[in-house]
Amino acid sequence: MRPTDVACHVTALCAQTVEKALKGYLILNRRDARLDHRPDRYLRLLLERDGAFLRYRSHHPELARLFDTRTRSAVVDLLSQTPGARSGARTDEPNSEYPWQVEGEWRHAPADAAHDPPPDVLGARLELTRRVLDALDRLRSAAERAAPL
Numbered sequence: 001m002r003p004t005d006v007a008c009h010v011t012a013l014c015a016q017t018v019e020k021a022l023k024g025y026l027i028l029n030r031r032d033a034r035l036d037h038r039p040d041r042y043l044r045l046l047l048e049r050d051g052a053f054l055r056y057r058s059h060h061p062e063l064a065r066l067f068d069t070r071t072r073s074a075v076v077d078l079l080s081q082t083p084g085a086r087s088g089a090r091t092d093e094p095n096s097e098y099p100w101q102v103e104g105e106w107r108h109a110p111a112d113a114a115h116d117p118p119p120d121v122l123g124a125r126l127e128l129t130r131r132v133l134d135a136l137d138r139l140r141s142a143a144e145r146a147a148p149l
Contacts, residue, residue, distance in 0.1 A: 010122050011081050014129040018078060021136045028143055029055040040079050043067055056146065059139050066135040074128050 015037070022039035025046075026032070031053070033039050042053075047064055051057035067075070 007122060011078070011125060014125045015078050015081050017129050018075060018132050021133050025136045025139065028140055029053070038079055040072070040076050043072055043075070056139070056143050058146075059142070062135065062139060066132065071128070071131070074124070075132065078125055078128060 019037055019039055022042065023033045026039065026042055031042070033042065045053040047060075047067060049060075051060045054060060054063075
């Protein structure tokens with residue numbers, strides 16, 4: 001693994017964790033998620049004031065605190081690093097989880113842009129992932145206590 005691969009892998013795994021946590025929360029609310037890497041498209045629905053999209057409407061205040069404007073922007077930015085995120089449904093775009101070859105030479109994912117981002121960028125991505133995962137796990141736990149699934 002080259003040094004620049006580290007940022008690529010950290011970014012990809014953070015994006016995957018946030019993606020799966022959001023999709024899991026959608027399933028908990030009896031909602032289907034599209035089979036793509038962009039569950040952030042559902043944030044608007046999860047945050048509607050009337051909570052109509054939510055099975056557990058009492059979760060709305062916690063979701064609103066978690067997904068404030070700054071966090072929503074960071075989630076969108078993180079998930080935009082996933083394969084095909086910038087080009088819609090393309091499947092031939094290089095996968096940001098693994099290096100790939102072009103004309104016999106190893107190339108790297110868009111996530112690392114051929115250089116390591118500053119440590120504070122990776123730290124921010126890790127912190128964002130932890131906050132989203134922890135908050136959605138607390139809501140899952142609360143839902144299980146309220147109504148066993």
